[in-house]
Amino acid sequence: MDAHVTNAYSGEIFDLWDTYKKVVVEDFMFHAALSQEVERALGARFRGGDFSLLDLGCGDAHVFAPILRRIPPASYKGVDLSDTALALAAENLKSLPCPVRLAHSDMLSALSDGGTYDVIHSSFVLHHLSTEDKAEFFRRASHALAPGGVLLLVDTMREEDETREDYLKHYFDWIENDWTGLSRAEKEAVYEHISTSDFPEPLSLLDRQAREVDLKRLSGEVPHRWHHLMRFERV
Ligand SMILES: C[S@@+](CC[C@H](N)C(=O)[O-])C[C@H]1O[C@@H](n2cnc3c(N)ncnc32)[C@H](O)[C@@H]1O
Secondary structure, eight states: OOTTOSSOOOSOSOOOHHHHHHHHHHTTTOHHHHHHHHHHHHHHHOOTTSOEEEEETOTTOTTHHHHHHHSOOSEEEEEESOHHHHHHHHHHTTTOSSOEEEEEOOHHHHTTSSOOEEEEEEESOGGGSOHHHHHHHHHHHHHHEEEEEEEEEEEEOBOTTOOHHHHHHHHHHHHHHHOTTOOHHHHHHHHHHHHHHOOOOBHHHHHHHHHTTTEEEOSOOOOBTTEEEEEEEEO
C-alpha cells in the first residue's frame, strides 16, 4: 500500500455484480446518457487508435467496452480491486483490437506507476475515497495526464446544500420508489453498500480540488440527478 494513501482499500468492497447488472440494464443510474456523453467526449478529441487509456475501477467494463469497440484506443489498462470484476472485464474487453492490460490495483497506486495516459477514465468509483484521497487522486491524475490529455470522471455527487446524511436519505427514498424490479433483499444490499462505502462530494469541492492541481473543468455537462460526467484537462 502506498504510504501517501490515507485509507487502505483492499479486497472486494463491491460484490453486488448481479444486482449492479440489473441497475445498469434498467438504466437506474443513467449509464446510457452518461456513456453517450463519454463517447461524445472521446470522439470529439481522439480518432480511434491514437490514444492511451487508463480506466480506474474498471469493474466488469460492461458499459465501457462497446464504446471502446467503436472508438478503439491504442492501448487499454484497467485496474480494479475486485478479482471477480477483472475476470468479467477480461471477457468483455477481449474483442478490442488493441493491447489490453488488467491489473489488481488500487486506483491511487495505479496513478503513480510512472505511466502517462491520453485519457484517464473512472466511472462510479471516486466516491469510495475519503475527501483527502480524492484530492490525492486529482494530484496524481494531473501528473499522469499526457499533454493534451483528458480526465473523464463519471460519479455520484451530493447537491451543494446536501449533507451526506441528507444525501443518503434522499438517494434511498429515490431507490425505494423508482428502482422497481429489485427485490427487497437486493435493495437492502444496495443500502448497506452505499451506507458503508459511498462518500460523494458536492461538485464544487471536486472542482476546487482539481483546480488546485491545474486541472480545468470543461463546460457543457448535463447532470443526471446526482449522477455526473466531469471532464478535465491540464491548464
Ligand atoms: C460501481 S462499480 C463501477 C464499475 C464500472 N467502472 C462502471 O462504471 O460500471 C465500482 C468499482 O470500483 C472498484 N473500486 C472501488 N474502490 C476502488 C479503488 N480504490 N481502486 C480501484 N478500484 C476500486 C470496485 O471494485 C468496483 O469494481
